[in-house]
Amino acid sequence: MSKTIGIIGTGAIAEAVVIGLCNKADPPTKIILSPRNKQRAEQLAERFLNVEIASDNQAVVTGSDMVFLAVRPQIVDEVLKELSFAAEQRVVSFISGTSIKQLEVLIEPSKHIVRMIPLPAIARHEGPIILSPPSQEIAELFQEMGSLVQVEQEDQLETLCAVTGLMAPYFGLLNQCVEWLTTNGIDESKAFDFVGALFDALGRTPRGSTEKDFSTVASEHATPKGFNEQAFREFSKMGWYSNVSEVLDLLSLRLAGKAGFEDGVR
Numbered sequence: 001m002s003k004t005i006g007i008i009g010t011g012a013i014a015e016a017v018v019i020g021l022c023n024k025a026d027p028p029t030k031i032i033l034s035p036r037n038k039q040r041a042e043q044l045a046e047r048f049l050n051v052e053i054a055s056d057n058q059a060v061v062t063g064s065d066m067v068f069l070a071v072r073p074q075i076v077d078e079v080l081k082e083l084s085f086a087a088e089q090r091v092v093s094f095i096s097g098t099s100i101k102q103l104e105v106l107i108e109p110s111k112h113i114v115r116m117i118p119l120p121a122i123a124r125h126e127g128p129i130i131l132s133p134p135s136q137e138i139a140e141l142f143q144e145m146g147s148l149v150q151v152e153q154e155d156q157l158e159t160l161c162a163v164t165g166l167m168a169p170y171f172g173l174l175n176q177c178v179e180w181l182t183t184n185g186i187d188e189s190k191a192f193d194f195v196g197a198l199f200d201a202l203g204r205t206p207r208g209s210t211e212k213d214f215s216t217v218a219s220e221h222a223t224p225k226g227f228n229e230q231a232f233r234e235f236s237k238m239g240w241y242s243n244v245s246e247v248l249d250l251l252s253l254r255l256a257g258k259a260g261f262e263d264g265v266r
């Protein structure tokens, strides 16, 4: 049976989830959005017939069987303490770094809460979706929207979540390639298409691979004494790969509340 879904916080990730849900073969009957961000909420309501905008956050909660929390972590207490939830209401939190224990007191008397980390590619039904604790009901709702990774322990969700902090650095790498190409005489638009096509093909390489080992994949892409072997060796010498682990350690500490945004690796 299709449920009414309410979303508190109509930001970037809420938009991606709404698009992903509405483009399913069996979309939810109704999705109710909170009025902020007004412009984004209105665009979604215009685009999809099953999307509507509530008058305020409480109307989102009251009108929904399942509520997604998609506000920034800094305001979650302030937003939720104003709201009343029903005991049978399902709550799915997308909020990074805010634990189920912290949220449980704010959504009482509901005890049905899970955490999920969707990513922007969910709009295209691509990419991983992390869910903890595992839930058949939520898995069924999201199963065709990406690669669902369900983990028993909340700290495992946090550990996986740290790696999602590499999305902007990844595009930073692609941008650096484009800048280098344009500095060396390639038209910017051609450079963008070329770099996009190269990394798109690389990103798809693991699909269906039985060899679940990226060091083997790296070797397979490195002809002995070729450019790739040389680049891999030089980046290793420069500490590129160990730097990745250091940044992930920092993000992990931040997710555990033991470091802040201003902290750095050294």
Ligand SMILES: NC(=O)c1ccc[n+]([C@@H]2O[C@H](COP(=O)([O-])OP(=O)(O)OC[C@H]3O[C@@H](n4cnc5c(N)ncnc54)[C@H](OP(=O)(O)O)[C@@H]3O)[C@@H](O)[C@H]2O)c1
Pocket (backbone or CB within 6 Å): 008, 009, 010, 011, 012, 013, 014, 034, 036, 037, 038, 057, 069, 070, 071, 072, 073, 075, 079, 094, 095, 096, 117, 118, 119, 120
């Ligand atoms: N972006 C991602 O890839 C991603 C992935 C997984 C999880 N998350 C998590 O999802 C949450 C949202 O992230 P985001 O990137 O979507 O942030 P965002 O784009 O800043 O969206 C947050 C939204 O909350 C709205 N808001 C502010 N105060 C509100 C209130 N009192 N009531 C209702 N809505 C309010 C904001 O509206 P205004 O614009 O009007 O201020 C904004 O549209 C965060 O906790 C983040 O950790 C994000």
